[in-house]
Amino acid sequence: MAGRLKAPTGRYGGKTAEERQAERRRRFLDAALQLFGDTPGFRNTTVAALSEAAGLSTRQFYEEFRTLEDVLAALHLQVNEWAEQAVVAAVAEADTLPLPERAAAIFRAYAANVTGDPRRIRITFVEIIGVSPRMEEQRLARRAGWVELVCAEAGAAVARGEAAPRDYRLPATAFIGAVNGLLHDWSSGWVDASLDEVVEELVRQLLAILRPVGWEG
CATH class of the missing domain: 1.10.357.10 (Tetracycline Repressor, domain 2)
Structure with a gap:
């Protein structure tokens, strides 16, 4: 993938786009700490599995990161x-x-x-x-x-x-x-x-x- 997908802008649910992005990123990192740091480990984790663990979509993953x-x-x-x-x-x-x-x-x-x-x-x-x-x-x-x-x-x-x-x-x-x-x-x-x-x-x-x-x- 050439780059991340463009994240939505503007205020939604009382939060700015920057606040929502920070929350998504935190949720992905929290999920990664569990999956990479325990089972199944980094090499056996997929984007889909990480997104599911974070309670987010794969599209939202690619709005924050390019790769695992x-x-x-x-x-x-x-x-x-x-x-x-x-x-x-x-x-x-x-x-x-x-x-x-x-x-x-x-x-x-x-x-x-x-x-x-x-x-x-x-x-x-x-x-x-x-x-x-x-x-x-x-x-x-x-x-x-x-x-x-x-x-x-x-x-x-x-x-x-x-x-x-x-x-x-x-x-x-x-x-x-x-x-x-x-x-x-x-x-x-x-x-x-x-x-x-x-x-x-x-x-x-x-x-x-x-x-x-x-x-x-």
Whole structure:
């Protein structure tokens, strides 16, 4: 299909065209979270099935999206945005805490948000993998955003004299890989530990990066 169908304009039922469009989009994304993040999964979902789950028509689908991959892309960004909002709030609340407590608060907020709904984990770590070069680019771009966040927090810790001065881009990239891998394995039941134990392990790894053996602040 060359492009989306043109959505109707004007006010109807007390809502503007923009409000109706936003509601339709939300309903499609809510349905996608259920179908992509649980059963049958992204690869086994059809436009008709998604539209039915959303309580909308296929015509309305094509008014909002071109393909199911567009829906997956939007949902992946939404899931990441929810997690980022939780982290930003935790960063602000933990602003005056010492580094160990601050790191624990931030990662506890992230882990709680991501693992609070198994469907979000599946979207982030499973369904997006191997879909297309476009989706891989988006996945890596979002990972780069998390790397930047870790680097920014590390830089702030260095400025406070709580961490060793160094270029943190490489260790931050490795750490984000560890975070993703461990949370995925824990959510899949491959790691026999509580979520608090998982967070504590991640915090220990982060502190070992920020405060290597031999460094004295």
